[in-house]
Amino acid sequence: MKRIFSILLLALCAQANAEISAYQGTAAFFPDEKSTHNLPEAIPCVTRPAATGQPMLFCTWLTSTRYVDIWDAQRQQNVRITNKVNGMCQRGNCRIQGAEVGQWKDDTPFQLSIWYRIGSSTDGKPVAYRTDATRQVSYVEAGSLLMKFYLDAGVPDNELVSTFDKRYIGGWAAWNQEKGGNASTATNTPAAPQSEWPEVKTAWCNPRMDDDCYINSKKVPIAELGKWLPDISESNADQLGGHCEAILCFDKDDQPMGYLLQ
Numbered sequence: 001m002k003r004i005f006s007i008l009l010l011a012l013c014a015q016a017n018a019e020i021s022a023y024q025g026t027a028a029f030f031p032d033e034k035s036t037h038n039l040p041e042a043i044p045c046v047t048r049p050a051a052t053g054q055p056m057l058f059c060t061w062l063t064s065t066r067y068v069d070i071w072d073a074q075r076q077q078n079v080r081i082t083n084k085v086n087g088m089c090q091r092g093n094c095r096i097q098g099a100e101v102g103q104w105k106d107d108t109p110f111q112l113s114i115w116y117r118i119g120s121s122t123d124g125k126p127v128a129y130r131t132d133a134t135r136q137v138s139y140v141e142a143g144s145l146l147m148k149f150y151l152d153a154g155v156p157d158n159e160l161v162s163t164f165d166k167r168y169i170g171g172w173a174a175w176n177q178e179k180g181g182n183a184s185t186a187t188n189t190p191a192a193p194q195s196e197w198p199e200v201k202t203a204w205c206n207p208r209m210d211d212d213c214y215i216n217s218k219k220v221p222i223a224e225l226g227k228w229l230p231d232i233s234e235s236n237a238d239q240l241g242g243h244c245e246a247i248l249c250f251d252k253d254d255q256p257m258g259y260l261l262q
Contacts, residue, residue, distance in 0.1 A: 023066055030153050033068045033083050036115045040149040041133050042142040044168045045118065045126035047108065057110040059118055059128035060084055061146060061167065068114070083114050094118045102128075125169065143168045143175040162233050173232050173240060173258065200228055203256035207246045215256075222247070225259045232258030 023030045031038040043061050050056035069078040087096035088109050094102045094117075102118030104110075104126055112118060116128040125139035137145070147164060155163055165171035205222070206212035213220050215228045225231075229248075237249040242257055244250075251257045 023062065023064065030062070033066075033114060034070055036130050036132055039115055039130055040145040042127050042129050042137045043113070043116070043146045043149075044121075044139055044142040045110075045128055046167060046169055047126070048166070050109065050111075055108065057089065057104065057106070057108045057118070057126060058167070059116060059126065060111055060113045061149065062113075062163075063166070081114065084111055085114065086111050089118070139169070140175060140178040144179060147175070161231060165233055170240075171233070173230065173237075176230055198228060200256045203229065203248050203250075203259075205246045205248055213248075229256055230258045232260065234260060 033039070040061065043059065045057055045059035047055050047057050066083050067080050068083050069080050071077075072079045085096050085101075086109065087094060087101060088107075089095075089102075089104045090107050092103050092105060093100055094104055094110060094112075096112075101112060101116075104118050104120070110118065112128060115131055117131055119127055119129050119136070121127040121139040121142060122136050123138050127137065127139060127142045129136075143164075146167060147160075150160060150163060161172045164175070168175045201216055202214070203216075204214045211222050213222055213225060215225075220228060225247075232249050234244045234249070237244050237257065240257070241252040242249055244260060247260045248256060249258045249260065
């Protein structure tokens with residue numbers, strides 16, 4: 001029984017940490033990137049280690065790379081480019097081979113999705129704005145615009161949080177908490193805002209039985225855990241100093257903080 005539970009837990013964690021990587025296929029359908037059409041107005045940027053281990057600013061809405069054919073009016077032919085470009089921010093300016101693609105305060109290498117420029121949010125965090133955008137947004141609103149983009153594209157629920165996690169400082173849990181305090185930036189999301197969840201003092205799920213969970217000592221179906229707790233990835237729980245047991249996650253003080261997506 002213990003071995004069966006271990007296998008089940010590993011499967012649940014793998015599903016919770018799944019990230020969509022295909023631009024077009026069975027899971028989701030994204031714009032072709034031949035223009036700004038249907039791309040989000042702004043997306044959040046994050047700093048994380050690159051393949052070399054060096055910290056790097058990432059301003060991309062998906063990890064994978066694809067080639068895009070864009071019409072070059074001067075050459076009168078299509079030019080094939082990758083949908084992401086690498087460059088360097090130095091002394092406030094971000095450039096790719098001498099061409100300026102935005103401003104950022106830190107000296108750092110970056111990776112940027114095409115049709116975007118690097119800038120700052122109204123609260124001083126890194127945000128990439130679509131090249132035709134005319135307004136500045138807060139970091140949490142950039143996160144909301146990206147989440148809406150994912151929902152419109154049809155990213156599956158079991159991949160939504162993990163896909164978002166790598167593109168927002170603090171991940172989905174931080175965004176969900178921050179937008180709970182800023183109703184003007186809220187969008188339709190898989191879970192209710194933080195302010196709408198009731199107080200949860202205790203939570204427990206029986207690892208040896210299906211659909212045997214208890215919130216505040218009352219039995220609650222697994223399908224209804226989202227009415228009590230936010231869904232969260234195991235990696236986010238780790239980042240916030242917490243841990244996960246079975247399908248529930250707890251903070252450093254062992255208070256319930258969320259449940260793993262299934």
